Amino acid sequence: MERKDLAIITLKKEAGEIYANQIREFLGENIKINLYSYEENNIIYFNERLVILSVRLKYQEIESICSPDTQIIIPKLTFEKSSFNNVSKLEKSQTVYVYNLSRSMALETVDLIHKLGSGISKLIHCYPGFERIPSGSTILTPGEEIFIPIDNCEVIDLGYRIIDLGCIVDIAVKLNLDYLIKEDLLKKFMDKIIPTSYITEKLLVNQTKLENQFDFLLSSIDEGIICVGNDGIVQFYSHVAKDILGLNENEMIGKHIEEYIKTCNFNNIINSETTHFQRLTKVNNIDINLEIKYTNINLFTGYIMKVTKFYQAEKKQAKLRSQLINSGNISKYTFDDIIGESENIQNTKKIAFKMAQSNSSILIMGESGTGKELFAQSIHGSSSRNNGPFVAVNCSTFQDGLLQSELFGYEEGAFTGAKKGGKIGLFELANNGTIFLDEIGEMDLSSQATLLRVIQEKQIRRIGSDKVIDVDIRIIAATNRDLKKLVCENKFRKDLFYRLNVLPLKISPLRERSEDILLIFNSFKNNLDANFKLSDEVMNIFKSYNWEGNIRELRNIAEYCSYLGKNIIEESDLPEYIVESIDSKEECKQLLMKNTQIEIPKFKRSINDYIFVLDKVNKAYTNKERIGRRKIYEVAVSEGRFLTEQQIRSILLELQDYELIKVLSGRGGSIITDKGVYFLEQNK
Template sequence: MEKRELAIITLKKDAGEVYSNQIKYFLGSNININLYSFEEDNLNLLHEKLIVLSVRLKYDEISAMCSNDTQIIIPNLTFEKSSVKKISKLDEHKKVFVYNLSKSMALETITIIHKLGINIQNFIPSYPGADNILPDSIVLSPGEEILIDCHNCKIIDLGYRIIDLGCIADIAIHLDLKHLIREDLLNKFIAKVVPTSYITEKLLLSQTRLENKFDFLLASIDEGLVCISEDKIVQFYSHAAREILDVNENGMTGKYIGDYIKSFDFRQLKKESANIQKVVRVKNIDINLDIRYADICGFRGFIIKLAKFYVSEKKQAKLRAQLMNSGNVSKYNFEDIVGCSESIMESKKIAYKMAQSNSSILIIGESGTGKELFAQSIHSASYRSEGPFVAVNCSTFQEGLLQSELFGYDEGAFTGAKKGGKIGLFEMANKGTIFLDEIGEMDLNSQASLLRVIQERQIRRVGSDKVVDLDIRIVAATNRDLKKLVCEGKFRKDLFYRLNVLPLKVSPLRERVDDLFLIFESFKKNLDANFILSDEVVDIFKRYNWDGNIRELSNLAEYFSYTGKDIIEVSDLPEYILESLEQRDPCEEIAKEEKSYDKFKFKRLISDYIFVLSKMNQAYNLKQRIGRKKIYEYALEEQVFLTEQQIRSILLELQEYELVKVLSGRGGSIVTEKGRSFLKEHGK
């Protein structure tokens, strides 16, 4: 936007600077002010179209230097309240000389003082050459103290006179900047300066209060608003519109709207057909336009509502998530993945490139390495970032229930189905990303259904004959060897290759020790903890295996925060860490035991099978049968980390090797003699 220009002409240079600073106080950097003074003799032909002239007697002289369309404002002047206070303390019966550069200027100063309510009648004008100031007199001077020649006089310098509010308002109106005069600035000015016009002061304050309230309402609306006349000229627009269109404040005012939104032909806009909703592109950003005609309070024109398309879509996604009673949005991006090691930086680099694709991603890594963090970051970096992010843990659903959760169901699809049916997680993730965690735990029937979704990009709710088209991106994760499961017939080969289009490996914490303490410090910061680790503990951290990876590190940081210690010593470490350093890795010991039973090819740690067999053996001794729910209750009591679904998988494996017998219905399960022998040999 072109800056407006203003010329200020005064007798003395210093006075011009005072007036300039006062105008800038209200109008800021939106105006170029050029200073001229008779003292500097720098006056010649003036090009400015608006001039503030402080000396009325010079009007004809200045007018001759200007073009015919130049406007000259002769301001009313006033004093600051501190100066008026000095005058009001004078004895009203004494003679007071008022000194200025000329008789007319001295008389003008006396007139201003009277307007400000000072009742002293014995003001005597004085000026260079008058030689009328008596010894021992009181002399008032508006900034001319150094020129006064008198004997033993009390000189009161009132300072330079100040431009009145009315003049400020005139300048703002002439330059179309009146919107910049804010109520808070007016209040500060009035607190400091005595106004010469009470009516001007009140009108300005009243108008500014209304404008401020209107600005407040506009600022509270996220969408931008632009008001244009019937000839498509911008009348005003909100702060949000300014940011969306990337224009300066008041840069569009008085301009043709088509110069700023060029992708829409505003010439075709008619009031009869002004109910338009359209997506246009402005400066490489998609913008929603909503245009309506308005005829209100004498205004006839168009109201344009603007919103960035991706912002609108994000709001819609959040509303859909609320409607579905879930917070299906991603919370993390790649900046939240802490680490500087070569492996993590490479994984982030590859994952970012994968985010730009729409192909399925398979994230492979041990439990606790942050696979979901990567999944959310991929979603946040993709073009689907404004859509929902739905995370599903496949190991938490029993066989049969997973499909109804993933695909939804119609009313009456099965006993216990909700009235009206239920939307599935795949539908919930439409236009976004679905994250299938622990995909290796999915049963074969669900795998077949998932394969169809990937191939057809359609789902059918349980109990429905209608298909629903989907636009989703699938990100899966596993801590198991899917190739091995494929060879064992426990995971579909065709599904594996459908998911493994873009494989991403996340290294365990023990392989990236460089990241260990960076991540630990981030956990401390989140906990607002101030403890430090002793050198011995730092050394143990470096040597420790971190089987639980980042999740274990997070738990440890929280544990230390509750100790109340400033320095964490070796004695403060949990026992399991110290024990792991004194003997061989317990997992290695278990693995060694498993070697004697290689023929079983167990998928999990042998300790999990020992736990299940021991509980079944206890029931056997009591001549009872036991089901997976009861075993799950024992697991909760003894803090053994097994889900009910995992226990079911273990029972099926044990039955496969004839170590247990799983009965149908609610008959429970019983341990076989072979199982009792196995338990006797390997149980503890």
């Protein structure tokens, strides 16, 4: 350990030795003390880190012969209790003389005796050159030989003054040795001296007791803790950190963190305003898991660093991971795993992140394969519940009645086939965490009613039990169906819909963010460790293809291409269904059209009139134009078809009755339905 140099300058050599012994009681051999005195006439240039000067009047003289970075302390002094007891026996009303080697020193001694509570009202300072002290007087002196005439006087020697406790602590702090100030030493010293400030000394003892308790708590934590200021200077570290980094006691205090963890570019962390940083690094050829977090509390603003030996952290994580994965109660993905640079997906991620900060229910809507569970896990990981469980359940995988037993659990004997001892439900497993209800639109009405009560009461009851269990859960639901339509069809409870739809989140299909397609595809390709490339034609096909299976379908294509064993994937290498659908963005509709024959309704007029009107509505819809009966009438006249405006109105209403078109209110015109498109293609 680096030794600390301290100079003590006194008038008399003996006083300096008393101060030095006192300081060594606390700081031991961790400090080198050099003694100087005017009595020995050895006052020279001082290069020590810290100087203790007992003679206030010599301050400017000593400062002029000190190193520029040397600190000078004028110590506060006090008396030992044993020597000061004689003062308390004196009459408070009598006149007492206080003698020291100079006028200023005598005044300081008088002031100190008053502060220590002597109660003597009349203390007169005296010193060499002072007029004669009256015969029979009482004289107090701090261990000094009296150089003035005295007759029949009582001399009470208080002994040399000693350094006050607050000053010793100040010395330790300035030399970065404050950790050596132990509670037992403080108590021993407090019993010996008269403190100059009772409150200060009491606080020092209490503070040290708290620090020892805090140090005990830190030593029980596996990770090492290092507190680093915004300037990168280490302010504190625990014993565990000392052992992990192989340091001597307090070696790193006051040093820049990069001197000891060289792979930590601390300036980059500060400049990038990083609030959380984690990486695996090496210190002394040992793999260290390093985690840095910014903190701002009452007494500390800076960075808390956690250091753990990698094999210890990995061993602990493996044990926890095995427990969590076995029960499926863990989220694996974060927002960083959601790939995409399009404005669409970036905005969706921003909205989802803001929703994560709330505790309200979230309803994620999107087509199959758009990554709804990926978003759900990311929201959980960014929420205040991220240390709690994440439980996912697909509501479509259970038959009516079985879902409730899965969600809420059951007691032994609750129904035929129930496990012995019963079963805990997923809601109980998710307590203090998040439950993800995927395909919520497939939930049966009975389960919906029970779920609604759970949301309202924040309580569950196992099947077959009369015991109510409190739960604190955040619900994230997801669906690829139109819940509003299901509500209108009485297939989904309206009250439950509005309970779940507090924070709606819409995930766009892949075809609406075509700029992300190749980026996501390359990510899948890299995960497969494949080296093929896509031709320009294939890349254009990917951007125009409908991707009705969304990201799940894209991942399947990436895997398919990886098995072809080709360096460049051409158009001819793609699956047949993709090539066939290149010219159509309505793949499902095309397939339905091929396999479904729509029966011709019993129209009131010739079918040709209906085909004519339907064709005009379809063309307008394709061109994103509005069209009504007057516009259709004008087209009919120009083409020589004899239909009145009233007849066209009747045809439109009839087509709507057969669900081939939809007549909008006001001047919205008419639009063709999917069924109308199929019918037109089959009969045109």
